[in-house]
Amino acid sequence: MSQTRKKTSSEGETKPQTSSVNKFLRGSKAESRKENDDLKTTDSQPSNWIQKTAPSETAKPLSSEMELRSSMEKYEQFLQKLGKKAVNKCLDLNNCGLTTADMKEMVALLPFLPDLEELDISWNDFVGGTLHSITQQMHLVSKLKILRLGSCRLTTDDVQALGEALEMIPELEELNLSWNSKVGGNLPLILQKFQKGSKIQMLKLVDCTLTSEDGTFLGQLLPMLQSLEVLDLSINRDIGGSLNSIAQGLKSTSNLKVLKLHSCGLSQKSVKILDAAFRYLAELRKLDLSCNKDLGGGFEDSSAQLVMLKHLQVLDLHQCSLTADDVMSLTFALLAWKGAWKQESPSSMLGRWLVCAQVIPLLSNLQELDLSANKKMGNSSENLLSRLRFLPALKSLVINNCALESETFTALASVIQTGHLAKLRKLDLSYNDSICDAGWTMFCQNVRFLKELIELDISLRPSNFRDCGQWFRHLLCAVIKLPQITEIGMKRWILPASQEEELECFDQDKKRSIHFDHGGFQ
Template structure:
């Protein structure tokens, strides 16, 4: 199709082509009357992109206007059969079940989209082995800013071709190659064209089988990526061997806002290595160190530089095997992160007997909106500390509270909590479900919960799985459902 484009010999021939192309870019025949009027107006002069396309060095003359229209109709049909609309700056074919034939049609479409800024063909397995045909057209979409190729079964040849193509898209800001195992061991080939002055802002390499050598290369590359704001290396356990190099590189990424190292095999030593870099990451907004089960004990010596993350809004430490000493150290650090909005400490079962002080100091986090502390083996005393904090109004901004899988709380603890939950005026979601293996009779505290709900104007979801209501309380719930003036979903799949 790229051979059928060239500027026509007269202005009279150019105008109807412009109208047809504009109609393609604006969408299908179901567009509004207002856009039809806009199309008529645009007929008076060629659009910028058709002029650029028409003067391409690879362009060749059309045999007729009918051939042009036919090409455009085929492209529009290609998008319609995939349930997509015609596009200008964004081509989103994510999870469309693209076939090899579809890939050829998509490649033929690219020459007609010189203003394309976003291309997403993630979760299409047949992309693997065909990427060269796409990268050979990259010079036609040189304005591309976002490229997503997650879970495309990329081959080694694919990733090598991709590395060569980056030179042709200097405006690239976001790159997602997650869930492509062949990226591992080939990262230098892929990112070799990224030099100082690169505009890249986001790199996502989740579960890419990155090697220690990849990590070392990345650590050396990071100082060149001064615009980098998001780095996600999650589920790459072998990079822990090159964490020193990565941490050294992070010291030069002062604009970084998101760092995700979920399930990377981090150890106690890793915390200290990363802590040395935190003092240079003053703009960091999100830190995810979750699901690193060997990390427990790493916070015991109070990571002093963590407090330098003054703008941190999200801290995720769930399933990190935190020890009692870790919790003690975090009790000193977390309250100093005054901008924190989301805190996840779930699935750290040793927290139960040592988290009372930590929860009581949540009063120093006035912006906290989400608190997820499920499956932490909490005791009633812990709930009492949380209910002091709630009652005094220090968690007034809280919107999500997940206390599920804390089956060891007695009825007195639940009563204390339910009596005070009404002070969380902005609460939207509450989860107090039990473990899948545990069913338990619901105590008298349920009445306190129902009363509290009437005082919570924003709440819409209450998780209570596997709590068993006696007949009398079930009737109370039915009456509540009938009388309430707004929709509140009680997720009580375990009621019997």
């Protein structure tokens, strides 16, 4: 009987230790109550049984259990102090205003989080200079899959310590070091431990002051990152000079789904360099080349491979100084010609037009298109917008501040009326102040066909105020027939008294909430 009780008691002492770890990771109150019950059961054993049990067999489990419970309480108090809640296998301390003392407290808790998979301490300035205290514990959280250290003011010593520690977390799938200027010039120190077969899927290095040498190193590293799906190098203006190396590396990342090169100092030549890599990126879903002001003119003869991105859903080319010929070339990127697109395309623009008599859609999965802040495209945008009918999945169209003309609106209204943009949810036409009242009237008469539209913006520039024409009445009539719309931007349009009354009546009679964002009519 004594031996039976001893065995049962031993199992009871071991079990609370396991449940304590689980509760610590999950923040489960139920597990805590179970621990207390188990401990009471153990403590209630007869004294003669306790005397027969060797002290060495009971002291260690009880000590371990008390240590775990104490650490669990400290963990919950730590999170509560920062306004956070325990989440299974995740420690999210993003933008918590961590102090040096908080960092020490967090580091002391890491040994009790062996199953941790996500650690986010981004946007905490005091992380800088203390990262080594965390990296020294990386071997205790070897199951880590996500590590986010964005905007932590990392020092050179920090990034060096990180490079040495990454070898200890082979399961890493996401690394975000964005907005840390000391990463620039030190990228090889950080990523040198990445070997072929790395599981990294997401690499974000936004605004890290990357140098041309960093870009060259990255290009050489990319072939080792076979699982890479997201690469964001935005706001690193010096990597344009090493784009040849990066593009060469991209040819080996066939699983890439998102490529962001926003504000990276790209030039006309960059388009041709990237164009050669696009043929290898068949799975690409999102391409962001925006805010590269020297890119203008690069698309004139270099969009052949862009059209092959048949899975592309988001294309962002805003503020790229696109020329009329760029727009013409992009127009052909929206379609191809039967029997001719596989052959060498005609060199002249006229020749391209002639072979487009019969067309088949490409980029048919495109859902978001942003061409805003390209003022030179105004004269040639009519042809582009008229071919939006070849984008049946389009949900967001942003063409603000493009110097659009009334003819452009006419082309857009042929497309809308025929129902080819039936899935459009967001339409931004703001800062196109040159559109005459007749153009606005034609547009407002046809906007009622955009049945899934949620957001419409037709605001004027901040420096320009203008009287509303009779088209406003057509807009109100159209809005009634749009069941999903909730937001209409009309900043700096001036309503006469009669139209203000119409809007007030509309606001009173409507059965659903529609916000007219006019900033106060004058």
